[in-house]
Amino acid sequence: AQSVTQPDIHITVSEGASLELRCNYSYGATPYLFWYVQSPGQGLQLLLKYFSGDTLVQGIKGFEAEFKRSQSSFNLRKPSVHWSDAAEYFCAVVSGTGTASKLTFGTGTRLQVTL
Amino acid sequence: SQTIHQWPATLVQPVGSPLSLECTVEGTSNPNLYWYRQAAGRGLQLLFYSVGIGQISSEVPQNLSASRPQDRQFILSSKKLLLSDSGFYLCAWRENEQFFGPGTRLTVL
Numbered sequence: 013a014q015s016v017t018q019p020d021i022h023i024t025v026s027e028g029a030s031l032e033l034r035c036n037y038s039y040g041a042t043p044y045l046f047w048y049v050q051s052p053g054q055g056l057q058l059l060l061k062y063f064s065g066d067t068l069v070q071g072i073k074g075f076e077a078e079f080k081r082s083q084s085s086f087n088l089r090k091p092s093v094h095w096s097d098a099a100e101y102f103c104a105v106v107s108g109t110g111t112a113s114k115l116t117f118g119t120g121t122r123l124q125v126t127l
Numbered sequence: 128s129q130t131i132h133q134w135p136a137t138l139v140q141p142v143g144s145p146l147s148l149e150c151t152v153e154g155t156s157n158p159n160l161y162w163y164r165q166a167a168g169r170g171l172q173l174l175f176y177s178v179g180i181g182q183i184s185s186e187v188p189q190n191l192s193a194s195r196p197q198d199r200q201f202i203l204s205s206k207k208l209l210l211s212d213s214g215f216y217l218c219a220w221r222e223n224e225q226f227f228g229p230g231t232r233l234t235v236l
Contacts (some may be wrong), residue, residue, distance in 0.1 A: 046224065046225070048227075051231065053215075053219055053230070054229060054230065055227040055228050055229045055230045056171075056217065056219075056227040057227075058224055058225070058226070061223075061224055063223070102170065102171065104225075114161065114173060114176055114221075115161075115173075115225055116173075117167060117170050117171040117223075118170060119170035120169075120170050
C-alpha cells in the first residue's frame with residue numbers, strides 16, 4: 013500500500029536559517045508528489061508538486077523540493093526561513109489511477125520559527 | 128477560477144445530536160470531491176470521496192456518512208455524533224492537484 017512518512021513531527025529553526033523538511037514515500041509506480049502548508053485553523057495550500065521531468069521543483073513562497081527516486085524521498089527546502097513560514101507542512105502522494113486516485117498524506121511536520 | 132466553500136466554519140454540538148456539513152465548489156464541473164478529518168496533532172484522514180453525483184466511496188468505517196446530491200455539492204452527515212467525531216473537517220476537490228476548502232472545526236461535547 014502507498015504510504016508517506018514525515019519523520020520529523022516538530023522542527024524549530026531561527027529566522028533566516030535554512031530549512032529542510034523530510035518526506036519519504038512508498039509507491040510502486042512513478043509517484044505524483046505534493047507539499048502542502050497549513051496555517052493554524054486554515055485549510056491546506058499547495059506549495060509545489062512533482063509529476064515528471066526536472067527533479068528539482070520550485071514552488072510558491074520561495075520553497076523548492078527535490079525528487080530522489082533512489083532514496084524514495086521528496087524533501088522540502090527553503091534557503092532562508094521567515095517568521096511567517098511557521099505552520100504545519102504535509103507531504104502527499106497520489107495513489108491509485110483514474111477517477112479512483114486519491115492523495116495519501118504524511119502525518120505532517122510542525123515548523124516553529126524563532127526570532 | 129475555482130473556489131471551494133465550506134460551512135459552517137465552526138460548530139459545537141452535543142453528543143447524540145445530528146450533523147450536516149456542506150461543501151460546494153464553483154468554477155468546475157464533475158469534480159472529484161473528498162472529505163478529510165484532521166484530529167488534533169494528527170495528519171489528514173480521508174473519510175469519503177466521490178467521483179460523481181450519488182457516487183460515494185467510504186475509506187474507513189465510522190459514524191459518519193456522505194452524500195452528493197448535486198454535481199458541485201458534497202455533504203457530510205451523522206445521525207448521532209460521538210465525542211470522537213470532534214476534529215477539523217476539510218473538503219477538497221481535485222483535478223491534477225488537490226484544492227482544499229477552509230475547513231470546519233467541529234467540537235462535540
